[in-house]
Amino acid sequence: MNLDFSFYNWAIVSDYLLKGFIFSLKLTGSTTVFGILIGTLLALAKLSKHAWLSRPAILYINLMRAIPLVMLILWFYLLVPLMLGRPIGAEPSAYITFTAFEAAFFAEIIRSGIQALPPGQSMAGLALGMSPLQTMRLIVLPQALRHMIPVLLTQVIILFQDTSLVYAIGAYDLLKGFETLGKNFGRPVEAYLLAAAVYFLVCFLLARCILFVKLRLSVKGLAHD
Amino acid sequence: MIKIQNVSKWYGSFQVLRHCSTSVAKGDVVVVCGPSGSGKSTLIKTINALEPFQEGEIWVEGTAVHDPKTDLPRLRARVGMVFQNFELFPHLSVTENLTLAQIKVLHRSKDDAVRKGLSYLERVGLSAHKDKYPAQLSGGQQQRVAIARALCMDPVVMLFDEPTSALDPEMVGEVLDVMTTLAAEGMTMLCVTHEMGFARRVSNRVIFMDQGSIVEDCTKDDFFGAEQSRSPRAQDFLAKILSH
Numbered sequence: 001m002n003l004d005f006s007f008y009n010w011a012i013v014s015d016y017l018l019k020g021f022i023f024s025l026k027l028t029g030s031t032t033v034f035g036i037l038i039g040t041l042l043a044l045a046k047l048s049k050h051a052w053l054s055r056p057a058i059l060y061i062n063l064m065r066a067i068p069l070v071m072l073i074l075w076f077y078l079l080v081p082l083m084l085g086r087p088i089g090a091e092p093s094a095y096i097t098f099t100a101f102e103a104a105f106f107a108e109i110i111r112s113g114i115q116a117l118p119p120g121q122s123m124a125g126l127a128l129g130m131s132p133l134q135t136m137r138l139i140v141l142p143q144a145l146r147h148m149i150p151v152l153l154t155q156v157i158i159l160f161q162d163t164s165l166v167y168a169i170g171a172y173d174l175l176k177g178f179e180t181l182g183k184n185f186g187r188p189v190e191a192y193l194l195a196a197a198v199y200f201l202v203c204f205l206l207a208r209c210i211l212f213v214k215l216r217l218s219v220k221g222l223a224h225d
Numbered sequence: 226m227i228k229i230q231n232v233s234k235w236y237g238s239f240q241v242l243r244h245c246s247t248s249v250a251k252g253d254v255v256v257v258c259g260p261s262g263s264g265k266s267t268l269i270k271t272i273n274a275l276e277p278f279q280e281g282e283i284w285v286e287g288t289a290v291h292d293p294k295t296d297l298p299r300l301r302a303r304v305g306m307v308f309q310n311f312e313l314f315p316h317l318s319v320t321e322n323l324t325l326a327q328i329k330v331l332h333r334s335k336d337d338a339v340r341k342g343l344s345y346l347e348r349v350g351l352s353a354h355k356d357k358y359p360a361q362l363s364g365g366q367q368q369r370v371a372i373a374r375a376l377c378m379d380p381v382v383m384l385f386d387e388p389t390s391a392l393d394p395e396m397v398g399e400v401l402d403v404m405t406t407l408a409a410e411g412m413t414m415l416c417v418t419h420e421m422g423f424a425r426r427v428s429n430r431v432i433f434m435d436q437g438s439i440v441e442d443c444t445k446d447d448f449f450g451a452e453q454s455r456s457p458r459a460q461d462f463l464a465k466i467l468s469h
């Protein structure tokens with residue numbers, strides 16, 4: 001097999017790749033932010049002693065974790081417009097589905113982080129006269145999230161890789177960019193090899209971030225292990 | 226000031242507290258002792274409602290702890306508590322540990338809270354460490370900060386749950402010294418501790434618990450002086466603990 005990368009020049013980056021790369025990053029970023037916010041609320045709901053809060057949260061989390069992401073993306077893209085009576089577009093569906101899906105995963109990470117904290121910490125908060133909500137917000141969550149940063153970042157790496165699933169609804173992400181490039185130049189193998197290299201690089205850099213954060217946490221004596 | 230009346234508590238079918246009754250007057254320093262698992266921690270945590278109980282009544286300065294309508298955060302803000310494992314907040318600096326509840330619960334200004342926090346930090350001899358994080362302090366230092374943190378709330382009573390049990394022996398003294406000073410200043414204190422030297426020197430009453438019951442509740446002099454008139458279990462316990 002002969003590989004030929006001679007088609008490569010800087011113009012293809014802006015012509016084919018940049019748009020998709022930015023979309024993949026934006027999808028990863030917004031899903032991380034909103035997924036962690038909603039995931040935190042879901043985790044708190046699941047841990048609540050009120051069944052009307054915990055039951056729906058448990059149901060939602062289990063449901064999301066049972067469905068393959070690509071199915072959720074497709075269903076949402078195809079079914080919701082039927083219900084609304086108008087199309088919603090590939091990108092907005094991607095933002096909504098990814099956030100809804102990842103929130104369930106972030107919720108489980110955050111829940112285990114909250115439960116891993118020694119119970120004495122919230123007791124100390126309560127003993128000082130803080131309300132349960134204040135104790136959660138000021139004492140438990142800041143520590144749980146800090147311990148969880150490495151695991152949360154690992155989930156972000158998986159998330160970045162999963163953004164390629166939007167191919168199912170034809171959104172233009174990084175992988176789509178490489179695919180189009182390969183087609184137009186008649187060099188699909190080379191294009192996918194380049195794609196693999198770029199995905200590897202981004203994930204590698206994120207993984208380095210995790211190492212760095214772990215190191216910082218252990219220096220401050222905040223790490224679990 | 227504190228009145229505990231006929232308090233019982235169960236975990237499922239297991240009874241942890243059996244008809245416990247006692248009272249603590251202003252300025253009392255009461256030592257609670259007894260074998261491990263006898264319900265000492267559970268009993269003192271019922272006072273600030275960290276442990277709910279099914280039967281009986283507890284009054285703290287006129288506030289009914291057993292009443293479901295009682296504003297528990299408000300009650301707890303007036304009852305200082307020191308834990309065996311310090312429970313400083315590791316993500317906050319020493320100063321932030323001292324000021325957080327003052328600001329969030331008592332709604333003091335940050336300046337006032339810091340001033341108060343630093344004055345108590347000075348009294349426990351740790352001013353130099355105000356910007357450190359708990360993990361950078363020794364166990365004894367952490368426990369002194371924890372005592373200062375509780376004092377910042379101007380508590381009417383201080384509860385200590387084995388404050389020296391998690392410490393290396395060479396650090397026990399520095400924490401007991403702080404507690405001794407506090408007692409001398411007239412603070413009302415309930416201390417779960419096996420430090421019988423502290424009980425002898427500082428307390429005015431001793432409560433001995435066994436299997437969820439208060440078996441002895443007498444003055445320090447009676448507890449240590451008239452040992453043979455104590456219950457066999459208390460004598461046994463004393464013999465064991467004093468032989469160490």
Ligand SMILES: Nc1ncnc2c1ncn2[C@@H]1O[C@H](COP(=O)(O)OP(=O)(O)O)[C@@H](O)[C@H]1O
Nearest residue numbers: 236239241259260261262263264265266267268
């Ligand atoms: N959450 C719990 N569930 C069941 N049993 C408990 C729980 N917490 C404490 N106990 C039991 O209650 C008893 C009293 O505990 P505790 O008050 O901590 O004793 P002490 O402080 O005197 O060592 C022990 O036998 C302990 O095993």
Ligand SMILES: [Mg+2]
Nearest residue numbers: 265266267387
């Ligand atoms: Mg105990």
